[in-house]
Amino acid sequence: MKRATRLAHAGRQPSAHYGMVNTPVYHASTVLFDSLAAFDAASVDPFSGVHYGRLGTPTHFAFEAAIAELEGAHGTVSTCSGLAAIAIAILAVTQAGAHVLVADNVYGPTRKLCDGLLARHGVRCEYFDPLSTPAALAERFTEQTCALFVEAPGSLTFEIADVPALAECAHQHGVTVIADNTWGTPVYFDALGHGVDLSVHAATKYIVGHSDAMLGTVSAVDEARYRAVRETAIALGYCAGPDDVYLGARGLRTLGQRLPVHEANGLALANWLAEQPGVARVFHPARADHPQHDRWLRDFSGACGLFAIELAPISRECLAALIDGLSFYGLGASWGGYESLVLPVDPTHSRSAVAWQADGPLLRIHAGLEDIDDLIDDMAAGLARAGLA
Structure with a gap:
């Protein structure tokens, strides 16, 4: 099947649900069994069949099957948020005393998880330059290293790690590779095909696509890692709500x-912004001036709508004038929905391996589905209000 057909059909079994095109939403906690023998048989393997609402319903299983098919995974586990998916993936392969290598450009809550909960439970997370060569990375491996966590590109500063090369290096040391693939999505980046063992998505974003559900997924390359991920999710009690799972399945279509x-909107907007006198730098992997543009061309089949710009030095008041008067961009921390967003971010305090250096403020932009002319006109007026036109 071609990709468009796969997106339309993956995970759907109308014949199993009275011909319903979409798998229905099963609101369920208790599941009844016809006999003690059936109950005993179900208890042997919690990874198959329907046992209890927290362990999954047909709604969950259909969505997970669709994601697994799109990612080429042995199996997928859905959970209640992207951060929950990140936590499950890391916890599934660590124990007290473990060492985890983490790219320095990861999503802020990933760093908080590493520096907080994981550290308190004896897992040491060490941050590395996301642009490290395999040789430089190899020097950081220890006997306790069990996981390498990357985010390519990083969702604030957009460096693209050499995932295939780093993954090969990690595998030579017996280390599991985990990647946050939310930016690339299963459509634009084949994480498992590039050496990743556990592909994580904040499905809240592009998979759901409408800013109305919290959802995460972890897809595993093999059965052993899949079982470890599902066992961890069950042990933690992390489960996605059936309505959110349904919205994720709907978004896939x-x-x-x-x-x-x-x-298209993101690249057009980035190209226009690059020509504006008040914009010092544009960080968009699909632009030829991005430092890892060749790597993006090699590994990705497309780009999403998320990128960043560095503005010329301005006061906070001028930045507020730019943002507060925008008509078509919301001020919000998420992305991946149909709406455009802006968010001022400061990576200075969330970097430890590589210092972030910029003279002006960084503005992260998500290009939504509005008409590009409206988005450009709105941003042009904002730059003018800030004295950057």
């Missing part, structure tokens, strides 16, 4: 149509 619009 249009993902292939939405992403090209996000990509």
